[in-house]
Amino acid sequence: MAIRKLNMMNIVCKNECLDELLRDLILEENCQFIDTITEIEESDFSIGVTEKNADEILDMEDIVVLKEKKEVAEYLDIMDDMIKKLDYTPEVRREYMHGEHKFENIKNEIDEVADKFKDITQRLHGINSKLEGLDSLGFINKIKNIHVDFKDLMNLEFFTLKFGFLTKEKRKKISQNYDNLLAIVLHLGSYEEKELYIIVSPKSLDLEMSRILRSTDFVEIEIDRKYLSFPEEMVKMIEADRKKYEGELKLLKKSSEEYINSHKDTIDKLYSKIIMESKIDNVRTKIAATRNFCYISTWVPDDHKGRYNDIFKKYSNVLVAYKNSEEVSNKIPIPTFLKNLFFFKPFETLVNMYGVPSHDELDTTTFFGLAYIFFFGAMFGDLGQGLVFVGAGLFLVKKGMGNFGSLMWRIGLGSIFFGIIYDSFFGYEHIISKFFPLSIYIRPMENINSILLAAVASGVILLLISYGYSIFNKVKAKEFGEAFFGRNGINGVVLFLTLLVLIYGIATGKDVIPRVILYLLLTISVVLLVVKEPLGNILMGNRPLYSETPGEYYTESGFNVLETFLSILSNGISFIRIGAFALNHVGLFIAFHTVADMIGSTTGNISMFIIGNVIIIGLEGLIVFIQGLRLFYYELFSKYYKGEGVLFSPDKI
Amino acid sequence: MSKVRTHGAANTKAMVIMGRMLKSDDFNKLTRMESIDDFENYLMKNTCYSSILNDEEIEDKEIEYLIKSHMYKNYEKLYHFYIDEYRSFFKSLLMRYEVENLKLMLRAIARNEDIQDIRERLVYSEVFSTIDYGKLSAASDIGEFVDGLKTTGYYKAIINYVDENSTKILFYMEMNLDRLYFNQLYDAIMNLEKLDRKQALELYGINVDLLNIQWIYRGRKFFGISSEELFNFTINNGMKYNYKVLKDLCYMDLEKFRSFIRSSEYKTMFQGEEYLMERAMERYLFENLDVYLKSGNLSIAIPIVMMFKTEYEMRDLITILAGIRNKVGNVEDFLVRSLGRSE
Numbered sequence: 001m002a003i004r005k006l007n008m009m010n011i012v013c014k015n016e017c018l019d020e021l022l023r024d025l026i027l028e029e030n031c032q033f034i035d036t037i038t039e040i041e042e043s044d045f046s047i048g049v050t051e052k053n054a055d056e057i058l059d060m061e062d063i064v065v066l067k068e069k070k071e072v073a074e075y076l077d078i079m080d081d082m083i084k085k086l087d088y089t090p091e092v093r094r095e096y097m098h099g100e101h102k103f104e105n106i107k108n109e110i111d112e113v114a115d116k117f118k119d120i121t122q123r124l125h126g127i128n129s130k131l132e133g134l135d136s137l138g139f140i141n142k143i144k145n146i147h148v149d150f151k152d153l154m155n156l157e158f159f160t161l162k163f164g165f166l167t168k169e170k171r172k173k174i175s176q177n178y179d180n181l182l183a184i185v186l187h188l189g190s191y192e193e194k195e196l197y198i199i200v201s202p203k204s205l206d207l208e209m210s211r212i213l214r215s216t217d218f219v220e221i222e223i224d225r226k227y228l229s230f231p232e233e234m235v236k237m238i239e240a241d242r243k244k245y246e247g248e249l250k251l252l253k254k255s256s257e258e259y260i261n262s263h264k265d266t267i268d269k270l271y272s273k274i275i276m277e278s279k280i281d282n283v284r285t286k287i288a289a290t291r292n293f294c295y296i297s298t299w300v301p302d303d304h305k306g307r308y309n310d311i312f313k314k315y316s317n318v319l320v321a322y323k324n325s326e327e328v329s330n331k332i333p334i335p336t337f338l339k340n341l342f343f344f345k346p347f348e349t350l351v352n353m354y355g356v357p358s359h360d361e362l363d364t365t366t367f368f369g370l371a372y373i374f375f376f377g378a379m380f381g382d383l384g385q386g387l388v389f390v391g392a393g394l395f396l397v398k399k400g401m402g403n404f405g406s407l408m409w410r411i412g413l414g415s416i417f418f419g420i421i422y423d424s425f426f427g428y429e430h431i432i433s434k435f436f437p438l439s440i441y442i443r444p445m446e447n448i449n450s451i452l453l454a455a456v457a458s459g460v461i462l463l464l465i466s467y468g469y470s471i472f473n474k475v476k477a478k479e480f481g482e483a484f485f486g487r488n489g490i491n492g493v494v495l496f497l498t499l500l501v502l503i504y505g506i507a508t509g510k511d512v513i514p515r516v517i518l519y520l521l522l523t524i525s526v527v528l529l530v531v532k533e534p535l536g537n538i539l540m541g542n543r544p545l546y547s548e549t550p551g552e553y554y555t556e557s558g559f560n561v562l563e564t565f566l567s568i569l570s571n572g573i574s575f576i577r578i579g580a581f582a583l584n585h586v587g588l589f590i591a592f593h594t595v596a597d598m599i600g601s602t603t604g605n606i607s608m609f610i611i612g613n614v615i616i617i618g619l620e621g622l623i624v625f626i627q628g629l630r631l632f633y634y635e636l637f638s639k640y641y642k643g644e645g646v647l648f649s650p651d652k653i
Numbered sequence: 654m655s656k657v658r659t660h661g662a663a664n665t666k667a668m669v670i671m672g673r674m675l676k677s678d679d680f681n682k683l684t685r686m687e688s689i690d691d692f693e694n695y696l697m698k699n700t701c702y703s704s705i706l707n708d709e710e711i712e713d714k715e716i717e718y719l720i721k722s723h724m725y726k727n728y729e730k731l732y733h734f735y736i737d738e739y740r741s742f743f744k745s746l747l748m749r750y751e752v753e754n755l756k757l758m759l760r761a762i763a764r765n766e767d768i769q770d771i772r773e774r775l776v777y778s779e780v781f782s783t784i785d786y787g788k789l790s791a792a793s794d795i796g797e798f799v800d801g802l803k804t805t806g807y808y809k810a811i812i813n814y815v816d817e818n819s820t821k822i823l824f825y826m827e828m829n830l831d832r833l834y835f836n837q838l839y840d841a842i843m844n845l846e847k848l849d850r851k852q853a854l855e856l857y858g859i860n861v862d863l864l865n866i867q868w869i870y871r872g873r874k875f876f877g878i879s880s881e882e883l884f885n886f887t888i889n890n891g892m893k894y895n896y897k898v899l900k901d902l903c904y905m906d907l908e909k910f911r912s913f914i915r916s917s918e919y920k921t922m923f924q925g926e927e928y929l930m931e932r933a934m935e936r937y938l939f940e941n942l943d944v945y946l947k948s949g950n951l952s953i954a955i956p957i958v959m960m961f962k963t964e965y966e967m968r969d970l971i972t973i974l975a976g977i978r979n980k981v982g983n984v985e986d987f988l989v990r991s992l993g994r995s996e
Contacts, residue, residue: 070791169836170885176896177884180904208879214825215885217813 002344002363004337005302006648008328010045010295012319018287018294020100021318022280024311027097029652031298032335036288037065039297042329063288063295072103072281075110076274082114083271085121085128087253088260094653096272106273113263113270120256127249134242136221139163139191143231151228160203162213164220165194174216183209275653283651299648301337325359334359335648344369346407354633355643361473364641368632369410371462375628377414378455379581381444384426385617386415411625422582426613427589444582445590452579459575460500462636467493470640481536485528487564488639495525496568529564530557571635578631581624588616659846660951663734667959670727673701674966681992683973684985689716692977696970714774717971721776724967729780731956738844739953742853745834745841746960747781752830755784755807762795763823795822807833828886835861835888849953852945856957858892859941863934865891866914866922869902870930873910880904893918935989939965965989 009031013021025031039045040063083090114121153161166174174185183201190196199218201209213220227234260267288295300308305322312318325334336359338348347369357363377386389412396405423441425431433441444451471490474483483489498521505511505518528535533553534545546553592612596605637643675683679700686692693716696702705719705726732743754775761771772790783805792798799815802808810833814825842853865887872878872886884903887896894902902910915923922933942961945954969988976984985992 169889173885173896177881177900180881180884180900208881211879212881212885214817214821215828215882217829219813 002338002340002365004339006299006325006337007302008323009298009300010321013294014317015292015294017315019280022283023276026279026651030304030650031300032648032650033283033286033298035286036295036297040288042331063290066284066287066289068281068285072277075107076278078110078114079271079274082117082121085124086256086260090268090271092272092275096269097276101273103277109270123252127245131245134238137238139196140231140234142189144235146231149230154228158203159200160206162199162220164218166197167217170216171195279653299335333646336645337648340365346403349403354637356645356647357643358645362469372628373411373414375631376411376624377418378578379624380415380585381418381422382424383416383419386412386419388617389415445586451582452576455575455579456572459572463571466636466639473640480540481532485532485535487529491525491528498522526561529561574635577627656951663731664951664955666730666734667956671959671962675700677992686977689977718776720967720970724963725778727963729778732780742841742845744781745838748834752834755830756827758789759826762798839890852952852954855892861888862891862894865899867930873907939989
């Protein structure tokens with residue numbers, strides 16, 4: 001089964017070994033920690049009461065939830081800040097995280113390293129901020145042609161000059177109020193998508209003006225006094241300084257790189273450790289504790305139980321208890337742990353897109369995967385194009401887009417299979433059969449009716465499988481009313497099959513089963529559909545019979561019957577699209593082929609061949625991909641799949 | 654046809670929600686209640702609040718929380734009926750509550766109060782919220798608080814003021830948060846369809862006018878803010894008052910200001926006591942809402958009106974609660990709605 005069992009693991013340990021234990025469990029990458037306090041409040045936290053562990057239970061009265069250590073985040077920030085300034089990306093490695101280390105020690109080590117690098121980081125930061133300061137003076141380039149000495153301007157006796165940025169909105173406000181403002185506000189131009197202004201106001205009004213400017217979001221640019229001169233001169237000075245600083249920066253970076261390299265190990269180790277600490281800190285907020293003991297609750301896969309024993313052996317005084325997921329309070333949601341065969345794993349993404357299966361639902365991934373490959377292949381059957389899909393998929397997997405890539409090559413296999421059956425190679429039929437003259441080929445355009453019929457027939461089979469899933473899920477969830485009499489239950493199957501046989505009989509004139517029996521079955525089935533709720537409740541001994549007033553119930557179930565008939569019809573017919581797209585696929589290429597014939601030349605032929613295939617693979621490939629999903633989500637999933645679960649996501653680095 | 658598609662469902666839903674609202678009669682009865690228990694019982698037995706006030710013992714403080722969350726639930730119901738531009742419009746509209754919450758938390762930090770305490774009492778909707786309340790409430794000073802907003806649009810609006818001196822910092826930050834809200838809402842309105850845009854702009858404009866009047870008057874009278882600053886903080890795109898009028902208002906002396914407003918359609922603002930100005934403003938809006946219900950067939954107006962009404966209902970209920978608690982005799986004077994004094 002593709003949904004694996006999870007167990008709740010309850011642990012009691014001494015406060016002092018909590019960090020260590022959490023680190024070991026996180027590194028196992030198979031624990032999903034939950035709020036212990038919820039579990040305790042549900043009186044669910046289970047540690048067997050014996051004399052031996054009386055201590056652990058004794059002071060559970062004054063239990064509290066652990067808080068985050070603010071310091072951890074602080075130190076992570078110090079580290080991040082440092083490596084950012086050094087422009088270095090440390091390697092995070094698991095082996096550095098193992099072993100005994102206390103946060104207090106890590107703190108000291110970080111302080112030490114930060115201290116060692118303090119000189120370099122400060123100098124780097126100093127130069128970088130100087131360069132940034134120069135960047136903000138870039139606007140002077142815009143006024144290069146003005147021949148006024150800024151030194152004089154900035155040192156005016158009765159006026160203050162300010163440069164800075166204003167938002168458009170506030171600039172408007174200012175211009176609307178010009179008549180009342182004792183200032184000149186000049187637009188210098190746009191600079192890096194911001195509006196640059198120069199503001200001149202009397203010195204006697206400095207205080208008022210600064211308040212007014214404050215209310216307009218004015219961002220002033222400070223100009224270092226040493227640059228004040230004619231703009232042209234200023235630009236030169238600034239450029240010279242920039243060159244100087246950049247040279248310094250280069251030298252400094254070189255020497256810092258050497259220094260970093262000689263300390264690479266230390267930084268990597270420390271960084272890995274502090275990342276681990278921050279993860280532990282994250283988990284810590286879910287742990288409950290008393291003065292002496294900590295209480296941990298975590299979901300673990302059933303088959304992992306044994307593995308933890310080695311970990312627990314390391315610590316004295318650790319109590320561990322396991323519970324089945326059924327024994328856990330229903331206020332705590334049980335996550336779903338999906339584990340599928342390698343071949344079907346990528347299809348989990350598509351199933352989860354609709355919804356994650358509940359922990360007690362049948363996982364449908366394998367069925368989905370097989371049927372989806374069938375859908376895609378049947379609608380997009382072509383040996384050559386299938387090979388392209390497989391190739392592209394494998395390429396994507398290599399390039400790191402694993403999930404989509406592996407999906408792609410799997411559905412490409414479907415294309416190849418049907419491509420052989422359809423005798424189609426990059427749109428050209430009769431090529432495969434020329435080399436391998438067998439009698440297995442069915443070319444869609446030559447067998448339109450059988451292709452469409454086969455499509456509906458395959459739909460009927462898939463629908464029957466869906467009914468099977470539906471019945472199984474409902475019985476498992478103890479919804480017997482629905483399972484036996486519901487439209488997606490056994491009653492639904494009977495109705496579906498009866499209608500099929502009836503239609504077959506009417507269409508061909510050959511009655512497999514006498515009509516009378518069929519009509520009788522139909523009537524019984526409809527009646528059962530109408531009364532399924534009260535009937536189910538009577539059989540189960542539940543009261544009240546109706547969850548609403550009987551009037552409302554029967555009106556609703558009347559419509560329900562109507563809808564059932566409609567949906568049986570539409571579900572079945574919907575599968576025609578498999579055949580239709582198979583035809584469409586050939587048709588589209590015929591169109592390109594015709595265009596190529598009209599062009600007549602070899603170049604035209606080749607270019608049409610390439611364009612045609614590219615368009616078909618890109619556009620039709622996408623359409624078929626979506627149609628396949630649509631068939632599944634609407635026609636099949638709606639029958640049996642709820643997808644209301646939550647994925648099991650273990651805490652890990 | 655497209656009007657039906659955009660508004661059909663939402664308008665129906667909004668009408669249903671309004672149909673379930675408390676009537677004047679309910680308010681008349683509630684204002685006469687003498688204890689919180691009676692108040693609670695009445696709401697539980699006779700109104701749509703029964704769904705949230707179930708039988709379990711409710712603590713005094715909790716009831717306000719429940720009433721507020723009832724309001725958000727109504728908003729959320731509406732939200733799901735809209736998509737695209739309309740949805741972002743509602744999102745912008747609801748940004749106001751987020752801004753209010755941010756302001757409350759900012760004030761708490763500035764006064765060195767425990768922000769955690771405030772957080773527990775803040776009501777907000779998970780559906781619309783873009784801010785991480787957990788992270789914000791862990792902040793110990795304004796710098797950290799602003800840092801916690803880094804990923805949101807609020808950051809840019811207030812980061813410039815982090816180093817402002819402590820007496821002014823709140824003022825600037827609050828003003829800029831408000832401004833951000835109004836700008837965003839205006840932009841969102843401009844993206845709506847023609848008719849909806851017109852109606853939404855009207856409602857927006859009236860609101861803006863009233864807020865500007867209040868701002869100028871109070872800034873002048875109580876805080877001695879300079880005319881230029883007053884003008885710089887006025888909100889654009891009012892309904893009746895363009896920038897020219899606003900500018901005149903900012904430079905008018907108070908007596909003239911009062912008489913100007915008294916001779917305008919917003920005269921009710923200065924009819925009552927000064928301390929009731931805010932209530933006067935809300936009452937003006939409240940009483941003008943029904944006009945939109947009559948004219949606004951299948952439009953954005955109905956959901957907006959519903960939101961206003963829901964909010965005013967929430968406020969009135971909370972006012973009454975405060976009245977009962979503090980034994981205020983004339984609590985009906987403080988309500989947004991005016992109650993006909995039926996005996």
